Amino acid sequence: MLHSDPNTDSHRKIWTAEGARAVFDLPLMDLLFQAQTVHRQHFDPNRVQLSRLLSIKTGGCPEDCSYCSQSARHASGLSASKLMEVERVLAEARRARDAGATRYCMGAAWRSPKARDMPQIIAMVEGVKALGMETCMTLGMLDADQSRQLADAGLDYYNHNIDTSEAHYGNVITTRSFADRLDTLDTVRQAGIKVCSGGILGLGEGPQDRVDMLVTLANLPVAPESVPINMLIPVEGTPLADAAPVDPIDFVRMIATARIMMPRSHVRLSAGRTAMSDEMQAMCFFAGANSIFVGDTLLTKDNPEEESDMRLFAKLGLQPMQAHEHHPDAARRAELLAADPAIPILR
Numbered sequence: 001m002l003h004s005d006p007n008t009d010s011h012r013k014i015w016t017a018e019g020a021r022a023v024f025d026l027p028l029m030d031l032l033f034q035a036q037t038v039h040r041q042h043f044d045p046n047r048v049q050l051s052r053l054l055s056i057k058t059g060g061c062p063e064d065c066s067y068c069s070q071s072a073r074h075a076s077g078l079s080a081s082k083l084m085e086v087e088r089v090l091a092e093a094r095r096a097r098d099a100g101a102t103r104y105c106m107g108a109a110w111r112s113p114k115a116r117d118m119p120q121i122i123a124m125v126e127g128v129k130a131l132g133m134e135t136c137m138t139l140g141m142l143d144a145d146q147s148r149q150l151a152d153a154g155l156d157y158y159n160h161n162i163d164t165s166e167a168h169y170g171n172v173i174t175t176r177s178f179a180d181r182l183d184t185l186d187t188v189r190q191a192g193i194k195v196c197s198g199g200i201l202g203l204g205e206g207p208q209d210r211v212d213m214l215v216t217l218a219n220l221p222v223a224p225e226s227v228p229i230n231m232l233i234p235v236e237g238t239p240l241a242d243a244a245p246v247d248p249i250d251f252v253r254m255i256a257t258a259r260i261m262m263p264r265s266h267v268r269l270s271a272g273r274t275a276m277s278d279e280m281q282a283m284c285f286f287a288g289a290n291s292i293f294v295g296d297t298l299l300t301k302d303n304p305e306e307e308s309d310m311r312l313f314a315k316l317g318l319q320p321m322q323a324h325e326h327h328p329d330a331a332r333r334a335e336l337l338a339a340d341p342a343i344p345i346l347r
């Protein structure tokens, strides 16, 4: 099912489509048990990283992603805005930090940034870094020079989702290719920026497309540090306005499979949480999700209010992760081992 990759360290595995599908199709209880076991080997299972997302330039995008309200090609009724002023972004970031967010993600609805936008973008990265937060940006396709400029400014993460499988990609987006997506991921990685890349469920894909998307991500030369898994929020006026809803158990399966295939990555429960019950979110956390977006809007979509997130965390005994806390610290590892020496904690 798995083969070791001789080019990387001994933890690294190359996944086949069949091997990944076999995991995805496990009886649910076996899948969840395996995912939770893997999760505990690499992370504190009771800590969840909180990211905050701000749209720094909304709407008017020339791309035709069929799920997106920001495409200028769809009649979603969203009006385009200009790139936000740096001071406003920093004021929002400060508020997010004070409310507990440790990572600040800034998204612009572009095919790719223009040279004239770079100084403003760089000032945003530097300013948010100075607040002690991790920085993430999603700006569309980047070339090597833009990636280097962002790396020099101190950008921690670049988000660039592959969305779905290579086979299904052309049914969802026609203005760029799956290969374009992988090129930007490679360029960003080469510049030394950490990668955030995942996809969306509910785009009319089948189960094999879902698995194939995870295989692409897990088999990248270095797996993404963050893997957002989104559930489509259908938007009026977009081609996917009437898309069939995603089955909640299928969504949980996807989270668990992502956790098993990318054991060291943060798996993020992203868009679509407003449509998820507390029970479904709890299952996702058990399946290995350990990151969420907080705040009441996600670019242009609703997101659960922070208060309801904190109520859910209290009910589940979850704690927010600190900035730059990626693995259990020494004290916490000792605590977990003392509680159950059989738990194989990452050392």
Ligand code: SF4
Residues within 6 Å of the ligand: 061, 062, 063, 064, 065, 068, 069, 070, 071, 108, 109, 110, 111, 140
């Ligand atoms: S998903 Fe991004 S690239 Fe695609 S239309 Fe929306 S803003 Fe543009």
